[in-house]
Amino acid sequence: MARLNLLEETRYEKLPVTVYPDQYEASKKVANKIKEIILQKQSIGKNAVLGLATGATPVDVYAELVKMHKEDGLSFKNVITFNLDEYYPMQPDSKQSYVAFMDENLFSHIDIKRENIHIPDGTLPKEDIANYCLEYENKIEEMGGIDLQILGIGRTGHIGFNEPGSAPNSGTRLVTLDDLTRRDASRDFGGKENVPTKAITMGIGTIFKAREIILMAWSRKKASIIKKAVEGEISGKVPATYLQLSDNVKFVLDREAASELTRFNTPWLVKDCIWDKNLIKKAVIWLSSEIEKPILKLTDEDYNSHGMAQLATEQGPAYDINIDVFNQLQHSITGWPGGKPNADDSQRPERAEPAHKRSLIFSPHPDDDVISMGGTFIRLVDQGHEVHVAYQTSGNTAVWDTDVLRYIEFTIDFNKSIGQDTQKLKDIYSRMRDFLKTKKPNETDLPEIRDVKAFIRKSEAYAGARYAGLQDTNIHFMALPFYETGKSEKNPVKAIDVELTMELLQEIKPQQVFAAGDFDDPHGTHIVCFRIVLEAMKRLRETEEWTKDCWLWMYRGAWDEFETHDIEMAVPLSPIEVQRKRNAIFQHQSQKDHPVFPGDDQREFWMRAQERNRETAENYHKLGLANYEAMEAFVRWKF
Template identity: 50%
Template sequence: MKLNLSSQIVLNKIPEEFYHPRTAVERSELTRCEKIPTDIFPKVEEGAENIADEVMRLINQRRHEGRYCVLGLGTGKSLAPVYDALIDRYERRLVSFSNVVVFNAYEYFPLDTTSAHSSIAQLHDMLLDHVDINEQNIFTPDGTCPQDEVQEQCRLYEQRIQSFGGIDVMLLGIGRIGNIATNEPGSGLTSTSRLMLIDATSREEMTMSFGSQEPVPPCSITMGIATILAARKIFLTAWGDDKAEIIRQTVEGPITETIPASFLQTHNDAHVVIDLAAGARLTRIVHPWLVTGCKWTDKLTRAALTWLCQKVHKPILKLTNKDYNENGLSELLALYGSAYNANIKIFNDLQHTITGWPGGKPDADDTCRPERAKPYPKRVIVFSPHPDDDVISMGGTIRRLVQQQHEVHVAYETSGNIAVGDEEVTRFMHFVNGFNQLFMGSDDETIARMYGEIKNFLAAKKEGEPDTADVRTIKGLIRRGEARTACTFNNIPLDRVHFLDLPFYESGKIEKLPMTEKDVEIVRQLLQEVKPHQIYVAGDLADPHGTHRKCTDAVLAALDLEKEEGAEWLADCRVWMYRGAWAEWEIENIEMCVPMSPEELRAKRNAILKHSSQMESAPFMGNDERLFWQRAEDRNRGTAKLYDDLGLACYEAMEAFVEYKM
């Protein structure tokens, strides 16, 4: 069973030579905008194994020389695949860690002596407890020491690193604001180990690494930039769409204190190792024509022309030969004969992505439409990772599908219970207890007893403490009720509303359980029951909590199994990927765009507002201060403006989709 098919979604079908050049000359040409050597791999596992092989080689070399191999190690999700690869090599007896010395890159401060969520505890869990490293060779700052002793501790930590001859290899992840270790924006090039106040965005990321809602301490004791740069070799890793922009700024942007990772540009043996998703904003991937000759596909031509329009501030049909020549696109003039021919071709391609009939227009010529006319009406399943992603990401399209008489099913893949605040539970329990007293009489004591237990639990609950099973159940019921209300508002019958409650989500923590065959089978049963002609799944894989990716992986794995077993219904089914909660599709990738009028956009907003627990009090709003309905409207209006700026029809808002090819 293939459980990670989402990692293979490469929208541009990027030619291998762009991310894996065959010769040094090709690499030099492609990477001319990159100021740090950067290796891009199609899969996370391949990138992690590349780093692990290099670390293993050095450990074995130092052993042969009779010397210690000194590693500086960070924690966080980016490094987890690397540590998994190192453990695999140890278990296969390809390497021993008995000659390895480890220096922890940072430690949270202040820490209680009983805290289970220290950085060194994470490092033990991720790597150190699984290999044969000598405990006395593991060094870390002490997050439990008094504050007036921190400075002296940092001095001694630097001294200890030097006593082992310095760090041989430094392994680092990168935060969304460009922090390495916990060197936040503003950290200086000459900074050494010190106490650092952790930025709010970094603390949110670290909370996810904690695997619970327990808050991250406000500070950390961290290796400084100068300490990191003193390492003989540095690897910086990043995986996924949400790191693409910060990787671009780090690798191609100027050296600046506002992005501490950019200081790696000054190191003579630093390497950035990323997957295709994290490399998606690098020039050689997104604008390859600026660094090399291209094999011009329709999609690449569309990307080039939309980029050119934005650069010269013109709509497509006003681009001239001069615009092409002055901006490195003369190849297209040779290919198409003139700017006019290229302009018309791409204008028509974009025009054909716009449709008011997302399910296909019956009895119409569908040659140039994104969706086929038949069968009509269609059976449609909208898979929603959380109980509000459907209306946030494609609420306008859902209403269109229902109004156009398609059989629309909505499948809520997870309960979403962890994203409900405690005050919502209190409010609903007040109602239930009051209802019980007014209408049920004194004979039924169950609700009163449960009300008292939950009230006492919430009153004594410590910050970050996991909820009881009963509280999680109530929070799940709250979200179910909101989802049903939103579906009713969109005229979807409740017998077509499905709550899958995939087991991987039910950890009670921010960190979810691994997605397994059990999750896939639940999805597969629904597919076999409905036999849809259209499926909508989340393509918003930059979701910082990872739930969207796992949910999409479950759907794609189920489809893959159905395909292997020759399911006949698949021959007449298309899969569309939506975004909207965290990001939007780039216009060159959009294959279907559904316009909305002001009234339809208002109806979409009203459907989102039915999820009242996810308004101001939602625990996981991310670093975007806008509410979800505001984010959705801004993105939908932004897509419409982009089409308008390119000279196409001007709409109030638009929802965009990309087809997943099975």
């Protein structure tokens, strides 16, 4: 019976999918599978041939294999590896090369024989590549073929660097990279303009020859392409769909990457559900959006004809369900984000007491506060709450080099105008110019350059917070140590990051904490900063009584927005408040027009925030609620 239920649940899925709670558990399972193959081959005196991938996805698998080698004595002397791909042109000693990646994450930490490592050669003359690719294929066959090929998946649906348009029988070859693929790689290269336009990759036909194939994917960023790869029609537009043709493939996902699969996103379409309050709310909002009818106009027939007959039968009639969900949405809307004084708060998202709260806004970068919740920030101040803002990082990697020179030139002229000696400044300026003339992509800046970039962001943060109405005493610059590397990749979080956060929380003792919950930030700073806040609050809750009355609200806006069914507090903004928010964002001049790290969304941050806030308001209106100019959305973290 359980088997039949699973088949029913996964009937939209065209290949086997295993979902784990998180990427770490999933990575351990894949590493254990690799270990089994290595040991099985060792037991019969043969080599294990592995096809390996690069990028963020397999990093934890490699870390687990290294751990197995160092702690359990797993030997890799009988292992032969073939990597999927390499950028072209690419020097093997370049930091961005996959040779460097594999050494850093796996090969330099295990006992594999160097002659058993095969990675496409990015240094070849172009005229030699065709023959080299043929030899690469022949070498795989000479070694007996690949026992296990591990794959990641790009947002274009590419596997290896087989971009849209690749043929299912393609072999190892030189390819041109899709623009989206290059944009996704831009962080590692210090800008898309530095990412190679080509790569050498194993073909889809080459991958198909492996005896087993495991495709891994983590995070919500991969959810939409995973749905297409698993449930979509086979198409050259999404090369990963060709894996549906293989009998030897398995997808290994974390919950976030699997979140758009039918069995997780709209489970009522494939099985009977246990209808709790949250699932009912999600389903009714989905139905309203699906058939473009306001919630209060949905009928039993609408439920029955769209896979929700069970809900209508068990919890209905439909109108009663509609009323309940409509009221939940209506109660999430409040013009009092700090709570409305002397009001019945039983149906409001925030408490009425204390009437004037201490609110602490944690901002990962020096502009996330006003970009993501600028209207709420201003309203909290206007309504008399004691608002503090804490900028968790300096944001010094996200400033153009030309801005540094401009500010130093200004400083030299200013000092000269007031009769100060400028020779030392001129010497520093000269060193900066010399360095920047030969600076390589992603090269760490001189300490003086990092400082100036931090000062620029700090001055803008002051301007933005002051515009929102704060006194300087309520503006806090944390400069958490994990971030201060001068590079896009950061140090691991250490105890000091949490301790500094605990100290600030203890100093302010807020009743409200706001923290960035949009984890689609491509550089990962937001989720790191959130985890630091969460850990600090968890520790304080063990000993500090005041924390029991401290609520943690998550905001989004810079990179993403909450789904309507998840929103627990929606703060409506008038046209004037939208303008005030925009003006606060405009104080961050270094991030205007064309920020250093725009991510995949090419709109300016103020435009993204404004349009997302407007879309949130429109979504509420389409469901049958009041028509506001814009809304900022929040979800409360439950400890």
